[in-house]
Amino acid sequence: MRLTVRDIQKKKGKEKIVSLTAYDFSMARLLDDSIDLLLVGDSVGMVCLGYDSTLPVTMREMLHHTKAVGRGVSRALLAADMPFGSCDTLSKAVRNAFRFLKEAGADAVKIEGGDGHTIQVVKGLRDAGIPVIGHLGLTPQRVVELGGYKVQGKTPQAAEKILTQARRLEEAGVFSVVLECIPAELGRKITAALKIPTIGIGAGPHCDGQILVLYDLLGLQDRIRPRFLRTYAFLGAEVKKAARKFRDDVRKGKYPSSRESF
Numbered sequence: 001m002r003l004t005v006r007d008i009q010k011k012k013g014k015e016k017i018v019s020l021t022a023y024d025f026s027m028a029r030l031l032d033d034s035i036d037l038l039l040v041g042d043s044v045g046m047v048c049l050g051y052d053s054t055l056p057v058t059m060r061e062m063l064h065h066t067k068a069v070g071r072g073v074s075r076a077l078l079a080a081d082m083p084f085g086s087c088d089t090l091s092k093a094v095r096n097a098f099r100f101l102k103e104a105g106a107d108a109v110k111i112e113g114g115d116g117h118t119i120q121v122v123k124g125l126r127d128a129g130i131p132v133i134g135h136l137g138l139t140p141q142r143v144v145e146l147g148g149y150k151v152q153g154k155t156p157q158a159a160e161k162i163l164t165q166a167r168r169l170e171e172a173g174v175f176s177v178v179l180e181c182i183p184a185e186l187g188r189k190i191t192a193a194l195k196i197p198t199i200g201i202g203a204g205p206h207c208d209g210q211i212l213v214l215y216d217l218l219g220l221q222d223r224i225r226p227r228f229l230r231t232y233a234f235l236g237a238e239v240k241k242a243a244r245k246f247r248d249d250v251r252k253g254k255y256p257s258s259r260e261s262f
C-alpha cells in the first residue's frame with residue numbers, strides 16, 4: 001500500500017520527508033522503498049527530453065512519464081507536476097489533474113506559484129477531491145519573469161511575500177509545499193509558520209523534508225549545477241565508461257563470446 005497524504009503530513013516534526021523526482025518505470029522500482037514521495041517533475045523536460053526549460057512540457061508528456069513511474073511504485077506517494085499552461089482556467093486544471101489520478105496512477109499533483117489565480121485553482125482542485133502540493137520560491141515555470149534560476153526571497157519584502165503565499169496555499173488546502181532556492185532562514189520561518197510539511201530544494205536544513213532532481217543526485221546531467229546540489233553517485237561517468245568498453249569489445253570481436261551466443 002502506498003503512503004497516504006496523512007502519512008506524509010504526520011511526519012512533520014517527527015521524521016524528515018525524503019523525496020526525489022522519477023521519470024521512468026525502472027528507476028521508480030529502484031527508488032520506491034527508500035523514498036517517501038516520488039515526484040514526476042516537469043524537470044523531465046530538461047533532463048529527459050532535452051528542452052532548455054520546463055515551459056515546453058505538455059500534459060501528454062507528463063502523463064506518459066507518470067504512467068511509467070506509476071507502474072513501478074507500490075510504497076511511495078506519487079505526485080505529478082501540472083505543466084505550464086495546464087491550469088490557465090479552473091475547469092482545465094481540474095480536468096488535467098483528474099487525468100493524472102485516473103489515467104496515470106498519481107496520488108497527488110503539484111502546482112507552482114502563490115498568486116491569486118493559483119490559490120483559486122488549488123481551492124478548486126481540493127473541492128474536486130484532488131490532493132495538491134504547492135511550490136514557492138524559485139518556480140521554474142516563471143524563470144523568464146524571475147530573471148533566471150536565482151535565489152528568491154532575499155529582501156525582507158520578497159521574503160514576506162513568499163511567507164504570505166505559503167500561508168494562503170495552506171489555507172487553500174495544499175497538504176505540503178515545496179520551497180525552492182530561498183535563504184535557509186526563510187525556509188525555517190515558513191516551516192515554523194505552517195502546520196503542513198515543507199519540502200526544500202535549496203531551501204536550507206530546517207524544512208520538513210528534502211527533494212532533489214534524480215538526475216542531479218546520480219550525476220547524470222551537468223547542464224545546471226546549483227550550489228545546493230549534492231551528487232551522491234557519478235553515473236554519467238560510469239555510463240560513458242561502459243559505452244566505451246562495449247564499443248572496444250565489439251570492435252575487437254570480444255563481444256559476444258561463445259557463452260553469450262546460442
Ligand code: KIV
Pocket residue numbers: 021040041042043044081178201211212213
Ligand atoms: O520539476 C521538478 O523536478 C520539481 C522539483 C525540483 C521540485 O519541481
